[in-house]
Amino acid sequence: MGNLAVLVEPFTFTFMLQAFTIVLLVAIPTAILSCFLVLKGWSLMGDAISHSVLPGVVLAYILGIPLAIGAFAAGMVCAMATGFISENSRLKEDTVMGVVFSSMFAVGLVMMTKIESNVHLDHILFGDVLGISWRDVIESGVITLIVVVFILIKGKDLLVFVFDRQHAKVIGLPVTALHYGLLAMLSLTIVGALKAVGMILVIAMLIAPGATAHLMTTKFQTMIVTAVGISVCCSFFGVYLSFFIDSAPAPTIIMLMSATFVCVFIVSSYKAKQISQKLLATPT
Secondary structure (H helix, E strand, O other): OOHHHHHHHHHHHHHHHHHHHHHHHHHHHHHHHHHHHEEEEEOOHHHHHHHHHHHHHHHHHHHHOHHHHHHHHHHHHHHHHHHHHOOOOOOOHHHHHHHHHHHHHHHHHHHHOOOOOOOOOOOHOOOOHHHHOHHHHHHHHHHHHHHHHHHHHHHHHHHHHHOHHHHHOOOOOOEEEHHHHHHHHHHHHHHHHHHHHHHHHHHOOOOOHHHHHHHHOOOOHHHHHHHHHHHHHHHHHHHHHHHHHHHHHHHHHHHHHHHHHHHHHHHHHHHHHHHHHHHHHHHO
């Protein structure tokens, strides 16, 4: 009974229940979007938007409006600025993203150091999953619902767009709407994940599950289910483990995701090597 009491102890605290709830809510949309980002080659876009929300958060605090509104607006500004510059210059999109997100992140840091307040905005950078309220949980739940419904409605169109933009345009799909719709969902998801893991570590949740699942399967539907499973399990056990080893929950979650990726990579590489050796050994 003593051992069982120790194992269930994290579930006896309200702040831990809130932490478990919000990380699981965040894990679902980040995992789904990670599949699209990995296949589209937009991993850096997630990094760009996650860093560029900082000036929006600081400005929202100065104006006294919800931080989520400022973060979402800044994320969309970053996405649209990247698209506009890349379409009207000879620079490649990844180069433009590097310039835009680093500039906006620098502006946000300058703004953050200049404002005088008793409220520290460091939790936006690094997350504060143990200090959230049920209001934050509800906000993340609404964002998760919006993203999941959007993916369910536009999933097939997005899949065509991700694999071949020109083909999607030829068959009459609204390519521009899909492009900015996906970016809007990405910005929303990042806003929902700010309180849980912060803007610096959220990029791992937007890449690692999809990248790991991509190594495990070639079917897109299976890839999404696998990515969600990996993200949910790592998020749950990351918070659970952090309680016993007295570590920050967000880095613990990312460490578990990284360890899972490394293990899957080693196994998949070994299997690929075995298959290639069998093919070479087969007489022609």
